[in-house]
Amino acid sequence: MKTAVFVAPGKVAVRDFAMPEIQKPTDAIIRIVRACVCGSDLWWFRGLAKREAGSVVGHEAIGVVEAVGAAVNNVAAGDFVILPFTHGCGHCAACRAGFEGNCLNATEHGSSGFQGEYVRFTEANWSLVKIPGQPADYTDEQLNDLLALSDVMATGYHAAASAEVHPGDPWW
Numbered sequence: 001m002k003t004a005v006f007v008a009p010g011k012v013a014v015r016d017f018a019m020p021e022i023q024k025p026t027d028a029i030i031r032i033v034r035a036c037v038c039g040s041d042l043w044w045f046r047g048l049a050k051r052e053a054g055s056v057v058g059h060e061a062i063g064v065v066e067a068v069g070a071a072v073n074n075v076a077a078g079d080f081v082i083l084p085f086t087h088g089c090g091h092c093a094a095c096r097a098g099f100e101g102n103c104l105n106a107t108e109h110g111s112s113g114f115q116g117e118y119v120r121f122t123e124a125n126w127s128l129v130k131i132p133g134q135p136a137d138y139t140d141e142q143l144n145d146l147l148a149l150s151d152v153m154a155t156g157y158h159a160a161a162s163a164e165v166h167p168g169d170p171w172w
């Protein structure tokens with residue numbers, strides 16, 4: 001299966017990898033339907049942030065569940081899902097307080113390699129969001145809208161809420 005990798009600033013390539021497999025009971029394997037490029041991908045693409053050469057890239061996607069680990073019961077093979085860019089275990093103090101990005105049980109930076117054909121997604125039970133129906137039930141525009149929910153929309157909303165921006169404010 002093919003996945004995009006970082007080569008050097010200004011250069012991304014598509015390489016062949018072995019199919020991802022379930023490694024922990026909390027994993028899921030997802031077939032990617034759509035992925036997108038984040039503003040934060042442009043940091044390393046432009047050479048403003050360091051990234052290991054050959055590392056897989058992409059953290060925003062929608063897809064269909066191929067397989068789940070034994071501890072995953074909120075989603076099942078065949079479900080159409082949003083893959084959130086940052087996600088924790090769902091049960092530590094940080095996650096329970098709403099700060100999943102600071103999950104105390106994080107052993108890796110969520111999942112990466114979403115700009116590929118398949119991905120191993122960690123903490124799947126807690127964080128995958130089911131979309132009703134299947135990709136074929138949606139238009140191109142709707143699929144793009146759903147894709148924005150994996151990061152861009154939620155991040156933008158969080159920024160506006162944190163800045164206490166309200167309808168009627170001069171910059172609204």
Ligand SMILES: [Zn+2]
Binds near residue numbers: 038039059
């Ligand atoms: Zn992003």
Ligand SMILES: [Zn+2]
Binds near residue numbers: 090091094102106
């Ligand atoms: Zn956690």
